[in-house]
Amino acid sequence: MSQHSEWELLDNSEKQSQQISRPSHTYWQDAWRMLRKNVLAMIGLVTIILITLTAVLVPMFSEVSYSDQKPGFGNIPPKFPITKLWDGQYVYVHNEYKLIEVSEKGELLAAPDTIEEDMAFSTKTYEIGGKEVVLDYSYAKKAKKNGGVKYKIFVEGKEIDTTPVKTVRNRTNLLGTDRLGRDVWIRILYGARISLTVGLVASLVNLFIGVIYGGIAGYEGGRVDNIMMRIVDIINSVPSLLVVILLMVVYKPGLTTIIVTIGLIYWVGMARLVRGQVLSLKEQEFVLAARTIGVSKFKIIMRHLIPNAMGPIIVSLTMSIPSAIFTESFLSFIGLGVSAPEASWGTLANDALGGIRSYPYQLIAPAVAIAITMFAFNFLGDGLRDALDPRLRK
Structure with a gap:
């Protein structure tokens, strides 16, 4: 048989047909590719980034702090109706029946003091723009009979039309003010700093304790595993929130105490997860090879077993952050x-809570902030669970 019949050159079309259709990806590159395809997970990730950047950067450039008080501007909502006294002079009639000087665009200008108040006749007298302005709120008691009229305003003894000119947005305080005149928007952002710090640091503490504890228990097995897991069962048998509350009562309440107490209790779930992963991995060939060449137990756990279980660990870490944030919010709520x-x-x-009926926006703002953060972390956690699961590879 001739050499030509045994060996034949391939043309370009046959060469290209044997090429790999898509480039090879590492485990983490493939996980990121799948995560990007999950719309809700990406929305959660972007939301978390935006909340973090806003909480860090906006207060740095704000002219007011979370503790700055303006008692005269207490309980002013994000949007309010304005009444025209005369050309260029507008006021907001507060729910507490007092006048606040505002601009036509909604900027808070001044909270004038009353020069005279008659409690018997339910009137307050102000000096605004050099003129005497009287607020008569005696009609509030019979508002239903008066067609909804709660007050009347007199300028230099002449009654004016109290029908609001328009409703404007509060341009001085984006989300309004609380009872002490503090800016709710800035306080929400400072609250985000505290909540995110607690969630992140407490989760890292959970990661450190849970990974080491669960890794040792799973790798050692036998009596050591039984003893360590019975300790976990004892801790888990008592409601974790109750333990946290008891620890907070014993020690001085504060940010550091919250982080420490949450970190000392919430690691049991991570320990169980890591133990299960290590039990399923420690019989693999690469662990046997490491033992054969004399690698220490601690190095086998930290360099071989834990890295191969990072997928479920990262998912658990992501899901533990909203739990820590909610726990911190609950503890702060109960004092x-x-x-x-x-x-x-x-x-x-x-x-x-004290003014929930009159000023519901003060409760809605932190509640919405907590809800958005919870949804964002849960969406991201669900997306990571799907992206890091090898069984869902496509």
Whole structure:
């Protein structure tokens, strides 16, 4: 048989047909590719980034702090109706029946003091723009009979039309003010700093303790595993929130105490997860090879077993952050969190309870912030779970 019949050159079309259709990806590149395809997970990731950047950067450039008080501007909502006294002079009639000088665009200008108040006749007298302005709120008691009229305003003894000219947005305080005149928007952002810090640091503490504890228990097995897991069962048998509350009562309430107490209790779930992963991996060939060449147990756990279980660990870490944030908010809500005047989403919600009917926006703002953060982390956690699961590779 001739050499020509045994060997034949391939043309370009046959060469290209044997090429790999898509480039090879590493495990993490493939996970990122799948995560990007998950719309809800990407929305959650972008939301978390935006919340973090806003909480860090906006207060740095703000002219007011979370503790700055303006008592005259207390309980002013994000949007309010304005009444025209005369050309160029506008006021907002507060729910507490007092006048606030505002601009036509909604900027808060001044909270004039009353020069005279008659409690018997339910009137307040102000001096605004050099003129005497009287607010008569005696009609509030018979508002239903008066067609909804709660007050009348007199300028230099002459009654004016109290029908609001328009409703404007509060341009001085984006989300309004609380009862002490503090800016709700800035306090929400400071609350985000505290909540995100607690969630992140507490979760890292959970990661450190849970990974080491669960890794040792799973790798050692036998009696060591039984003893370590019975300790976990004892801790897990008591409601974790109850333990956290007891620890907060014993120690001085504060941000550091919250982080420490949450970190000391919430690691049991991570330990169980890591133990299960290590039990399924420690019989693999690469672990046997490491043992054969004399690698220490600690190095086998930290350099071989834990890296191969990072997928479920990262998912659990992501899902534990909203749990820690909610726990911190609850503790602050019941008075065991950060101390005044520091702002936390829980303390903001607690402060808003007294005026929930008259000023519901003060409770809605922190509640919405907590809800958005919870949804964002849960969406991201679900997306990571799907992206890091080898069984869902496509």
